[in-house]
Amino acid sequence: MIRRPGQADAELRLLVPNVAADALDDLQDLEPPPERDFTWDEVSDDDSEVSRIADDINGLAVSLDSLNSYNASYLGFSSVPTxxxxxxxLSPRIRQVVPPSPETWKTSAPVGGSPESNASCEIDELSLINAYFLHVHPITPMIDEVEFRQRFADDAVPENHKTSWLALFNxxxxxxxFASGDSQFSKHHVLYxxxxxxxxxxxxxxxxxxxxQALALYGGWLxxxxxxxxxxxxxxxxxxxMAVAMGLHRAQIPRHYPVHSQSAGHSSIITRIRTWWCIFCLDTWAAATLGRPGLGYWDPGTVLTSSTSSLAxxxxxxxxxxxxxxFCKIATRIQERLVEMPLITSDEIHDFDTELLKWKGSLHVFLxxxxxCPPPLRxxxxxxxCRFMTTRLTLYRPYLLSxxxxxxxxxxATQQGGALVSKCLEIARDGVDTIASDWFPNHMLCWNHAWHLFQIALVLILAAVSxxxxxxxxxxxxxxxxxxDILAQMEPxxxxxxxxxxxxxxxRDNIRNREDSIPMVDFDVSNGLVLDLLDEEMMGGDAEWVNFLCGYN
Structure with missing residues (x-):
């Protein structure tokens, strides 16, 4: 259940009796009401590096239309735009120094050429297959590598499976x-x-x-x-x-199969089990900081698919x-809880965090x-x-926002509130240190690392300005x-x-000039949403600030 602005909700109050009413109200009111006419437009044939970093969710380039008319997709309080x-x-100075023109934000593509120039280029299919199975497959191991390579080598696919095969192959x-480190990186435009x-x-x-599997790669990655x-x-x-219709949610390894069976039937079942859990993980990762739920963890009574830990x-x-x-089973429960309520109790935060830390302590030595860590798992x-740290941040960040x-x-602040904020910042520092030590020149890794590092840095900025x-x-x-410094190193x-x-x-350059003398604002739920007030106060007729948030290239 998601609380609507201004609605007295005794049930939620009973769930978190030790959370201040004003803090809970104000954070809930940072979410736009579901009655708004949410629309978005992600249909574009422009696949340049510049256009691909503009959407209403990740915060690098919020659209002008979504900011002025709220015609973006629904995002909860844990999203970056919030x-x-x-x-x-908190820092009106920022509005005075944003670039006067959208042209200032133009960013040329750091790697590769245009989609048009790549269309006529030679594509080394085998090297791209090798790159996929070296770097992508260990993250989402859906595909039977032996069978895939055999089909590629033989170029023999049953006619009734040809369309599906070509979709997956490309x-x-x-x-x-994405995973390659050579000039073929930008040819993904042609291939997808x-x-x-x-x-x-x-x-x-x-x-x-x-x-x-093709749709999972498309929706989960591309x-x-x-x-x-x-x-x-x-x-x-x-x-x-589609996966449910194929029964992947009930895939089990039959007892009569030998533990190390290499039969085609055994490999097929393993593939089905892996595909199911890859879909679940891909969606959970995507929903991490949207403030809205993903597909959700199905009740164990419904999902009978073997856990991957049971595979020999x-x-x-x-x-x-x-x-x-x-990890995703824990993360999904956290996401669903935070969708229900912005400020969960400190005890609940501690319990979730303890689960995450226990999970980390149980990891295979390779991880x-x-x-x-062997090279294929780096x-x-x-x-x-990164996902582990970002998920921990979402637990503690609401208290910093409040x-x-x-x-x-x-x-x-009070011992409890101050401790939660301090823990949030400790996790942020650990996140920066971890990314600094783990990153290396790999396109796919830098794409993900840059996104997580941006989120972590925003937490530090928010702490500094408050x-x-x-x-x-x-x-x-x-x-x-x-x-x-790390982002600068990743730019190429x-x-x-x-x-x-x-x-x-x-x-960073402008929060230091914050006007501390601004009086405390009393947010009254009955007088409108905090989100409305912030938008009016920050943007109004200030086209320069809108351009900054829009992040025009």
Whole structure:
């Protein structure tokens, strides 16, 4: 249940009796009401590096239409745009120094050429397949590698499976582009569009495991890379239903199969089990910071599919997927709880965090220790730890947002509130340090790392603007600078790193000039949403601030 603005909700109050009423109201009111006419437009043929970092969710480039008319997709209080609005509300100086023209934000693509120039280029299919199975497969090990390579070598696919195979084959090549470190990186434009010629509405009427896997790669990876998260969510929803129709949610290893059976039937069952949990994990990762639920963890009585930890094989894919499956079961429960209520109790936060830390302590040595991590798992391990840290941040960040909205010095707050904010900042510092030590020049990794680092840096910015003295004690500025340095190093590998660095730099340079004399604002729920007030106060007729948030390229 999601509380509507101004609605007296005794049931929610009973759930969190020790959370201040005003704090709960104000955070709930940072969410736009579901009655709004939410619309979005992610349909574009422009696949340039510049256009792909513009959407209404990730905060690097909020659209003009969504800010002025609220015609964006529904986002809850834990989303990035909410943090940006609160930061700007606390530091009006930012509106005075934003670039006067959208042209200032133009960012040239750091790698590769235009889609048109790549269309006529030679594509080394085998090297892209190798890149896929080296870096992408250990994260989402859906595909039977032996069978896939055999089909590729023989070029023999049954006619009734040909369309599904070609869709999957080209999606694998496109993902291989992201994972490669050579000039083929930018050829994904050609390859994913080639795959889409074999995926259309009629694909949903012809169920095949190849189709499900192709759609999972498209909705779980490619559309997020192209910054079309709402489209990605819709595709993943359809993919889940196809998987259920194929019975993947009930896939079990029969008892009569030998533990190390290599039979075709045994491999098929393992593939079905892995595909189900990959779909679940892909959707959970995507919903991490939207303030809205993903597909959700199905009740164990409904989902009978074997856990990946029950598979006898302990190859890299199984090790990685087992860790992600267990993590995502915890993360999904956290997401669903925070969708119900912004401020959960400190005891509940502690319980969730303890679960996450216990999960981390149970990881296979290949994942728990960077020194023992084999090369094929480096990208998978780095991404896993980023998600772990971002999920922990979403537990503690609401208390920082609450303190900021009320202009409270969280360093002098009650023991409970101050401790929660301090823990939030400790996790942020750990996140910066971890990314600094884990990142390496890989396009796919830098795309993900830059996104997580931007989120972490915004937490540090929010802390600095809300409590100068407290932020100094928590070394916020030091770690903001460290984040900027890491993003600068990643720029040759991802355009999002360039945009993220510029936004963080602008915020950091100007929050120091915050007008501390501004009186505390009393947010009255009955007089309108906090979100409405912030939008009116921050943007109004200020086209320069709108351009900054729009992030025009």
């Amino acid at each position: 943090i940006l609005r609160v930061i700007a509300h 999606m694998v090549l496109a993902m291989g582009c 569009k080639r795959a889409l010629t074999h995926l259309n509405m009629s694909s949903f009427g012809s169920g095949h495991i190849y189709t499900v 559309l997020h890379y192209l910054n079309k998260p709402n489209t990605a969510s819709a595709v993943m929803g359809a993919t889940l239903r 094989s302990m190859d890299y894919g199984t090790i990685s997927l087992t860790a992600n499956e267990q 728990s220790d960077a020194q023992h 990208v998978a391990r780095a991404m896993l730890f 303190a900021a909205i009320h202009r409270k010095q969280w360093s002098a 409590d100068t003295n407290g932020a100094e004690g928590e070394r916020c500025n030091e770690y903001i600078l460290k984040s900027l 590998f991802d355009a999002g790193a360039t945009r993220g660095r510029r936004v963080i730099q602008l915020l």
